[in-house]
Amino acid sequence: MILVVGGAGYIGSHLVKELVNIEEVIILDNLSTGFRSLVDSKAILIEGDLGDEAVLNDIFLKYPIKAVMHFAANSLVGESVQDPYKYYENNVASTITLLNTMLKHDVKNFIFSSTAATYGIPNVDIIDEEQPTNPINPYGRSKLMVEQILGDFAHAYGLHYVVLRYFNAAGAHESAEIGESHDPETHLIPIILQHLLGQREKISVFGTDYDTQDGTCIRDYIHVTDLAKAHILALQALLSGKKNTAIYNLGNGKGFSVKDVIDTCEKVTGVKPNIEYADRRPGDPARLVASAKKIYEDLGWKAAIDLDEIIESAWKWHKSQMN
Numbered sequence: 568m569i570l571v572v573g574g575a576g577y578i579g580s581h582l583v584k585e586l587v588n589i590e591e592v593i594i595l596d597n598l599s600t601g602f603r604s605l606v607d608s609k610a611i612l613i614e615g616d617l618g619d620e621a622v623l624n625d626i627f628l629k630y631p632i633k634a635v636m637h638f639a640a641n642s643l644v645g646e647s648v649q650d651p652y653k654y655y656e657n658n659v660a661s662t663i664t665l666l667n668t669m670l671k672h673d674v675k676n677f678i679f680s681s682t683a684a685t686y687g688i689p690n691v692d693i694i695d696e697e698q699p700t701n702p703i704n705p706y707g708r709s710k711l712m713v714e715q716i717l718g719d720f721a722h723a724y725g726l727h728y729v730v731l732r733y734f735n736a737a738g739a740h741e742s743a744e745i746g747e748s749h750d751p752e753t754h755l756i757p758i759i760l761q762h763l764l765g766q767r768e769k770i771s772v773f774g775t776d777y778d779t780q781d782g783t784c785i786r787d788y789i790h791v792t793d794l795a796k797a798h799i800l801a802l803q804a805l806l807s808g809k810k811n812t813a814i815y816n817l818g819n820g821k822g823f824s825v826k827d828v829i830d831t832c833e834k835v836t837g838v839k840p841n842i843e844y845a846d847r848r849p850g851d852p853a854r855l856v857a858s859a860k861k862i863y864e865d866l867g868w869k870a871a872i873d874l875d876e877i878i879e880s881a882w883k884w885h886k887s888q889m890n
């Protein structure tokens with residue numbers, strides 16, 4: 568049985584949809600940013616907080632948990648600058664409680680959702696895992712702190728872990744039963760699609776003077792089902808003993824500018840957007856593109872879904888939410 572913390576959230580729910588085919592799944596989620604409607608019917612949902620030791624103890628006593636996959640975090644850069652306590656409390660302190668309780672019950676396999684924000688402003692075009700980590704906001708720092716704690720816990724307590732540093736997760740499950748939904752929404756692709764469905768007046772492009780080919784920021788968009796598949800391989804590598812500790816980037820290895828993404832959305836949907844060119848958003852690096860070579864070499868994973876398909880799947884999901 569696998570415990571998925573944050574399995575009612577956007578990325579966690581897509582992982583659960585794959586994982587229920589091969590393992591029994593129990594989800595712990597406080598539904599602060601997740602939704603009951605995203606939870607697969609084959610999984611058990613426990614509504615509770617990952618920082619609540621009593622709830623965690625009950626779960627580890629009651630269920631034969633082999634591994635924990637941890638998706639439950641606050642993940643808005645701007646909010647983390649305004650309210651860093653929330654980020655260090657939830658993303659770091661609660662994660663320590665989770666790790667400590669796992670270890671107390673002799674559960675030693677852990678998969679952690681980390682982020683490209685751990686790299687800060689990289690000075691290379693393609694980022695591999697050897698690049699220095701130098702996060703520029705509390706969100707990125709909270710994730711890097713947990714990565715460092717995992718290293719220390721592995722050394723001292725024999726914890727086995729895989730850290731997965733996501734680039735820009737996007738898209739929706741092929742069934743269109745689950746997809747990306749945040750409140751408030753801050754992510755580029757859902758904002759564009761909501762606009763194209765008439766739910767927003769316009770799209771604001773944050774910054775047109777970056778040092779990129781068209782002046783807008785470049786990101787590496789990765790389909791959420793590709794991410795889910797990487798988690799399954801990482802879990803299998805831990806459970807089989809093939810890997811004890813590892814850190815991997817998860818990305819497509821291709822960069823698309825904000826303008827490229829808007830153009831692709833227009834192409835896929837056939838709807839013309841109303842675009843406003845606005846100031847830069849604080850904390851946005853010009854370019855974040857992954858090398859995901861290491862996880863390909865170690866576990867045979869590579870992204871299979873391209874930007875057109877990512878947007879097609881997201882469009883299908885957003886339209887389904889209109890009814």
Ligand code: UDP
Pocket residue numbers: 735753754755756758770771772773774784785786825848851
């Ligand atoms: N972006 C934008 N307008 C929006 C939302 C995002 O121009 O309404 C830009 C943002 O500045 C960044 C890129 O789109 O360069 C991706 O942003 P998102 O919030 O989706 O992901 P992030 O890279 O911040 O994790």
